[in-house]
Amino acid sequence: MVFPQKVIKSGVPAPRADLRRVSAWATLALVAVSFVVPANFVTEQPGPTFNTIGDFNEKQLIEIEDAETYPVSGALDMTTVSVAGGPNSTVGALNVLSAWLSDSGSVLPSDLMYAPTVTNEQVSQRNSAEMTNSQEVAQAAALTYLGEDFTEHLTVSGVAEGGPSEGLIEEQDVILRVDGANLDGFESLTEAINKPQGAAVTVTVRRDGAERDFTITPIYNEENDSYLLGLYLARSFDFPLTVNYGLEEVGGPSAGLMFALGIIDELTEGEMTGGEHFAGTGTIDTDGAVGGIGGIAQKMRGASEAGATVFLAPAENCDEVVGRVPAGLSVVKVETLTDAVEAVEQIGKGSDPATFPTCS
Structure with a gap:
């Protein structure tokens, strides 16, 4: 989750450079330069x-x-990273040096995080869109966990040039079925595309009020170890209830887990946290899978400074957690929304956080 300092973001990759081994002379030189040279x-x-x-x-x-809804207590904090610098802007070199020397800060060349042609406005728009999507998917994940029905629509927002769907599928087509099987969401589409292991599939879409079938041979993507149709999809939902979020100027996708927990707590009788102060981070999908994020070291420090005693961390981020946990903060590793709910409920009832899976 990102917060403009500038920018506040819930999830940004955060490789970290450490200057603590730099000689005193080099540090003094950097300090001197920092007063006169803006840093990219x-x-x-x-x-x-x-x-x-x-x-x-x-x-x-x-x-x-x-x-x-039911009364709640305690805290389920979503955590953020405060980001300075970026496209079309500079940050003072003294601030860069301060972040570099900080135990909880990180510094990256702007060009490694953003394409040269990207603007601050585009970054802001992307972060805002990611936040909106994470809120909708969090609601879907919470309702799935609670056994409540909803409808998900998959609308084509773009077709990859040179991909297997080019010339067949069009923008605004709504994906309905694969090989005759109705889809109930993005995960079921992914499963249906991967099931034939590269063989052609029949994709049924709704276009201009009529259904049309297309035979498409998915392509294999080594990076994700999955098959793809070469489509960009916009996900939308019809929910049986409305969730309003009173938070602005925070972007990114990584508050999904904590939003889902908050919704579940408010819709479930009993106070899930038992009055304890939890914090965490992680993307969420409609089936409850928790995904990795960036900036977890900063988020753990922010959680600790805010008074949290237990931090829910995505299993995918464990390699970045080890050795960087603030004193007094217990980290619980979670892979699914169910993992997170069970940890919060049991710790809220008095269980020792050390008895739950952690990063090691």
Whole structure:
């Protein structure tokens, strides 16, 4: 999750350079230069936290309509990274040096994080879109966990040039079925495409109110070890209830897990946290799978400074967690939303966080 310092982001890759071994002379030289030379770097520092079951600016952060809700207690904090610098902007070299020397900061050349042609406005738009999507998917994940029905629509927003669907599928087509089987969401589409292991599939779409079938041979993507149709899809949902989020100027996809937990807590009788102060991060998918994020060292530090005692960390980020956990903070490793709910409930009832899986 990202917060403009500048930018506040929930998930940014954060390789870290460490200057603590730099000689005193080199450090003095950097300090001297820092007063006169602007730096084309991006710095990342711990950002603010937001309690998803609490209030923000005198408004409930998660407000649910058209469903019965229950009292909550404690905290389920989403965590952020405060980012300075980026496209079309510079950050003072003294600030770069400060972040570089900080135990909780990181510094990267701007060109490694952003394409040369990207603008700050485009970055902001992308972060905002990722946040909106993460909120919708978090609601879907929470309802899936609670056994509530909803409908997901997959609309084509773009067709990859040279891909297997070019000349067949068009923008605004709605994907309905694969090989005659109805789809109930993005995960079922992925499963249907991968099941034939590269063989051609029949894709049924709705276009201009009529259904059309196309035979398409997916291509293999080594990076993801999966087969692809070469389509860009926009996901939309029809939910039986409305969730309003009272949070602005925060972008990125990595608050999904904490949003889903907040929704589940408000829709479930009993106080899930038991009054304890939890924090965490992670993307979420409609089936409850928790994905990795960036900036986890900064997020753990921000969580600790905000008073959290337990931090929920995606299993994918464990290699970045080890050796960087602030004193007094217990880290629980989670792979699914179910893992996270069970950890919060049991710790809220008095279980020792050390009895749950952690990063090691």
